[in-house]
Amino acid sequence: MGLAAVAGAPWRAIFALLFVLICPGASLVGVLGLRDRLTELVVIAPLSLALVTLTSGSLFYGHAWSLNTEFGLLLGLCTVGLILSQFGRVVRQRGIDD
C-alpha cells in the first residue's frame, strides 16, 4: 500500500490491478492441491476477484468498509493462504512418503 502510494498514480493503478487479479487467488490456489499448472492458472484470477468481492461485500454489509480495512483483510487472507498452502504441501508430501 505504501509502495503503491509512493510509486505514483499510473504505477499504483497497475499494482492495484495486478494485486486484485492475482494475489488472493495465487496465495490460496495451493490449498486446493490441483496439481495441474493450467488449472491453477485458470483459477487464480476468478478466485482472486471472488475473494475481493466476498471480503468487500462482507465489509459493506457490515458497515465497516474502508480501503485500509479491506486491504488489511486481503493481506491477511493472502498470508493465511500462503501458510495453508505450505502446510497442505507438507501434509501431502508426508502422505506420499508414507
Place this chain on the structure above:
Amino acid sequence: MVSAPTDVQSTLQPAKDGPRRPPILQQLRFLVLPTAAVALWAGSLPAIHLGAMNDLGLVSVLPWQTWLAFAVLTLSFIVCLRRADRMDWLLLVHVLLLIVMLYGLPAAITHEPIAPVVFRHAGITENLIRTKVVNTRIDAYFSWPGFFMGLATLVKLAGVPGALSFATWATVAFNLLYLLPLLLLTRALTRDPRLIWGTIWFFYAANWINQDYLAPQAFAYLLYLTILALLLSYLRPRGTDLDGAGRLVRRFRALLRVRDSEVPAPAVSHWTAPAIVALVVILYSVSVASHQLTPFAILFGVAALIATGQCSARGLPLLMAVILAAWVTFVAHSYVSGHLAQLLGGFGNFSQAASANVTSRISGSALHVIVIRERLLLTGGLWLLALLGGIRRFRGGHADHAAAALGLAPLILFGLQVYGGEMLLRIYFFMLPFAAFFAAAALLPGRVSGTAAPSRLPIARAPGLPSRRGGLSSSRVGSGSLRAGLGAVAFGLIAAIVLGACILARYGNERLDYFPPNELAAIRFLYEHAPLGSTLAVEKQYLPWRYQGYEQYQYLSVESMLGEKHPPSPAQALDRISQALRPTAGHPAGLVILTTSQRVEAEMFGGVLSHRYLDKFERLLRGSPKFRLVYSSPDAQIYARLPG
C-alpha cells in the same frame, strides 16, 4: 495417504506423444503474417473517423486496411491450425491478437469509454465508495451489488478518480480473462488440438453480443466459464458412475446413449474433489451476489450435466438453488417483492418472449434494420453450423453429451423471463462456447482417437481410446489428407465470414454508443454546475451521465412521458418539465440537457419520439422565457430553469 492424481496430467494437458516441435527459427516465420496484420490494423486506426458513421455502425467508416488486417490474421491462424499439435503457442499468439484487434478496436480509436450503461456502472461504484452503504432502495443494481463492491475496492486501491478509468479497456481485459477457463473447458471436451483452438477462435470471432464491457454480466460470465471448466475437468464421473442413479435417470441416460467422454475422467485425490466443490460454491456465491441471470444459467448448466451423467457432484444443483433462494429472500427481497409481477409475468409465455426478443427488436432506421437482420442471420447461422457439427460428432461416435447438455441448457432461460428483450442475446452468450465447439467440429476434418492422423494435418494422438466409427483408417490416409485440406479451407472461409459478420453485428450500434468529446465535456460541465438535489431533464436517457451523484439528482425524460396513457404534446411536455425544474425552497433549479446522441438514438431506434416531436419541443424550449442557455457546443446544449 493421498494418491497422486497422475491421470490429471494426461487428461488436462494435450497428449505429449504427438509430433515433435520444429526448431524455433522455423516456428518464428509463422509470426510474419500476424505481425503484418497488427501493422495494418494499427496503421488503419488514424483513418477511422467515428463522427462520419452512419447507422451501419463502425463498418461504415472502417478502411480496407482494417478488413485486410483481420483477413490476414485469419489466414495466418488457419495456416498455424494445421500444425496445432506442434505449435500451440503460435495459436495462442493469434488468439491474443484477435482479442486485442477485435475487442480493443473502439478503445484504440476513441480512448474513451462508450455506451451510457458503462457511465452508469461507474456511478453505482462511486455511490458505494462515497456512502459506504448498500442502499437497495435506489434500484435493482443495489440488490446484486457484488461486482460493484469489488470494483469499489479496486478503484480506491488504484487511487484513480473513478471506475471509468478502467472502463475503456475493460472489454479487452475481460476477454483475456475468459481465455484460460475457455481453454480448460475445451480441453475437457476434446483432445484434438485443432478442435480446441478452432473452438476458441470461433468463440472470439462470433461473440457479437457485446456484454463484455465493465459490467456485472462480464464478470459473472468469467465465473460461469470457470465453474463449468472445473466441473468438467475434475468432477467427471468414471464410466461405472454413469449407471449410479435412479431408474428414471438411467432410462433417460440410456435414451441419450450416454457414454464415457472422449476425454477420460481424471483420478483426483480425496482432497481435490471437495476442494473443487468448495471453490465452485465460492465462485457461484459471488455470481449470485453480482448478477441476476448468470446464476440461473450456471444452475441449469450444472443440472444438465448431472442429468446426463457428466458430473459426479450430484448435490451441487440443490446447494446452488439454496444459495440463490437465500440471496433473493434475504438480500434482494426489497427489489423482488416490489417487482414480482414484472419478474414472473413472462414465465412460460413463449410468444411474449419471442415478441420481446425478436420481432419487436426489428425496428428503427433502414440501415439499423439491416444490422438487426444480419445479427439474426449470424446467430441462426452459427446455431445451424453447431447443429450440423453436433450431428457429425455424434454420428462419428464421439460422446459429446456434456457439450450438448451445456449448449442446450441456456435455452431454458427463454421461457423464464423477457429480461428487457435481451434474453435471446444472453442465451447466445451462454451457449457460445459450446456452439463454437460444435461449429468448429462441423468444419474441421474429423479426427479419430487412436488412429493415424493425416500427414498434412498432424494431430495429437490419444492413446488407449477405442477407435470411433466414421474415422480415418490407415488405408484412407491419402483421401483423408485431401479431406483435411478441404476442411481447413472451409474452416478458413467460414471463420472469415463469421468474423466479418461479427464486426458488423457487434459494432452496429457504434454511432449510438460513441459519445463525441463535446458531449463528454457538456456532462462534465453539468456536474460542475448542477446543484445537488436538482432535477435533470432530457429527451431520452441516452447520454454519458450518472457516473457521479447517482442518487443525488432526480431524472426526468420526455420519452417516459410519452409512455403514459395520454401522452403530452411537446408544449405540455415542456410545461411539465418547467414545473418539475422550477426552483423552490429546498429544491434548486433544474437543467435540461440536449445532446446529439439523444437525437441519434431516436433516429436509429425509432419508437415514440419522432423527429417532428423533438424539433417542436426544442423550438419551444429555445423560445421559452423560463429557460436560459448556459452551455452550448455543436453536440450539446444545457438550459437552466429560471426562477418564476
